[in-house]
Amino acid sequence: MTLNTNFRGPCTFIHIALTRFLLHHSSNFVKMASKTLTASCRCNSVHFTVTIPTEVLPLKIHLCHCSICRYSHGAPCAFHAPLPPGVELQFIDPSGYDKMTSYRHAASVATGYFCSTCGCQIGGFESQWTISTSIFDANREDEGIWKFNSHMLPDSAPDGGLAAVFSAVDGHQMETENLGLSPQAIAGSDSKPPDRESKDLLAQCHCTGVSFLIARPSEKFIASPKSKGLISPSDKRKWLARMDLGDDSRLVSGANVISWMSVSADHITPRLPKDLLIGSAKAYCPSKDTLLVFCGTCGATVFSHSEERPEIVDVAMGIVRAPEGAMAEDWNVWATKVSRPENGMRYQAGFARALTEGMQRWGAERGHPQDSGLA
Structure with a gap:
């Protein structure tokens, strides 16, 4: 008996058709997977x-x-x-x-x-x-x-x-x-703990390449018109802070939100040069009127500065080493109204809603104002 190798049964035709289909549509399967x-x-x-x-x-x-x-x-x-x-x-x-x-x-x-x-x-x-x-x-x-x-x-x-x-x-x-x-x-042995005895607030990135002290608002500053929108009317020992959902802040920090503490530049030691570059700091300008400063060694966001507010420096709260915690409530009064919420809603709406509603609730429980005047 001679085997007919040219025989094409129904299963063979199905196999051929399926093979051709898979070859033709393989790219679609990859995309689906x-x-x-x-x-x-x-x-x-x-x-x-x-x-x-x-x-x-x-x-x-x-x-x-x-x-x-x-x-x-x-x-x-x-x-x-x-x-x-x-x-x-x-x-x-x-x-x-x-x-x-x-x-x-x-x-x-x-x-x-x-x-x-x-x-x-x-x-x-x-x-x-x-x-x-x-x-x-x-x-x-x-x-x-x-x-x-x-x-x-x-x-x-x-x-x-x-x-x-x-x-x-x-x-x-x-x-x-x-x-x-x-x-x-959690902190690690190489992380400097907050100083509970210091009269000033330490701000320092992880590698310690950028380090400075923030003083409380001085009596002279409190009495001047420059203090409007920078200190709390209810507690003039404290600076105002806010959460920022802006795209620029997100894309230079790599975090959905960054928090800023707005400080008069003359309350920071050592004295800041005009370009804000101290220690291992580097600068980036996302626009002609805005300067963002980060540590060139560990990458921490440090400052934001706008030409519209030349005497004010926004300090990134993530590097502030307050003994009471990340919100530094002994030093800040928080604006419970989040800055640039429309940017956050456009990127990840669920998170933006959670933060916006959470800040309103959290702030109301602690007596923080709704708006900082700087948002």
């Missing part, structure tokens, strides 16, 4: 994509309140999410690793990276990436990408920081996790 996200810092020097398997979406956002994250970001906390193992940053030319500065310290579990030009925190890498989730503007209209999952290490700040302001985003109750660590263990 993964999602490409695009990230960029404020100056666009760091610009990359990451391709995420759809089965692991949404990525879980952790808000880390540890002092290391606060002091190295200049923000109330870090906003980050671990990427799946094997997912790498795919840089878009001319971007690349050479556009970033790396930072590693004694307590590091990963090497951090930030933009060398504008200071935006990009993420950290050890065996896999933990990425800043605040820099994906290209995907802000996409649904199902992110989930605000947890407040990590809020006990690092005695007052709880933002974890005391809101506990849920988009109706999802966030977890709170301190990992069984003490605040001292």
Whole structure:
């Protein structure tokens, strides 16, 4: 009996048809199985994509309140999410690793990276990436990408920081996790503790390359017209502070929100030069009238300054080392009205709503004013 190798049975034709279909539509299957996200810092020097398997979406956002994250970001906390193992940053030319500065310290579990030009925190890498989730503007209209999952290490700040302001985003109750660590263990042995005896307030980035003292409003300043909008009418020993959801602030810090303490420049020691560059500081100008300053070693956002308010310096609250905690309520009266909420709503509306409503509730409970006059 001779085997007819040219025989084409019904199963054979089905197999051929299926093979042709799969070959023709294979690109569509790849697209269905993964999602490409695009990230960029404020100056666009760091610009990359990451391709995420759809089965692991949404990525879980952790808000880390540890002092290391606060002091190295200049923000109330870090906003980050671990990427799946094997997912790498795919840089878009001319971007690349050479556009970033790396930072590693004694307590590091990963090497951090930030933009060398504008200071935006990009993420950290050890065996896999933990990425800043605040820099994906290209995907802000996409649904199902992110989930605000947890407040990590809020006990690092005695007052709880933002974890005391809101506990849920988009109706999802966030977890709170301190990992069984003490605040001292969370901070790390290389982090200088706040000085409870000092009459001035220390502001210092994580690497200590930028360090200065803030004094309370002087009697002379309180009596001058310059103090209007800078100090609290109810407690003139305190400066005014506010939360800022602005795009510029987000994209230079790598955090969804940054908090600013507005201070008269002559109350800062050492005396600040006109360009605000002290220690290891570097400057970036997102617009002709605005100057943003960050540490060139650890990447912490330090100052914001506008030509419209030449005598005022906005100090990034994340580097302020107040003994009472991240909100520094012994030094600040907070405007419970968040600055530039429309920017936050456009980027991640759920978080913007949680922060805006939370600040109103938190501030009302503590007697803080609604508006700072500087928002």
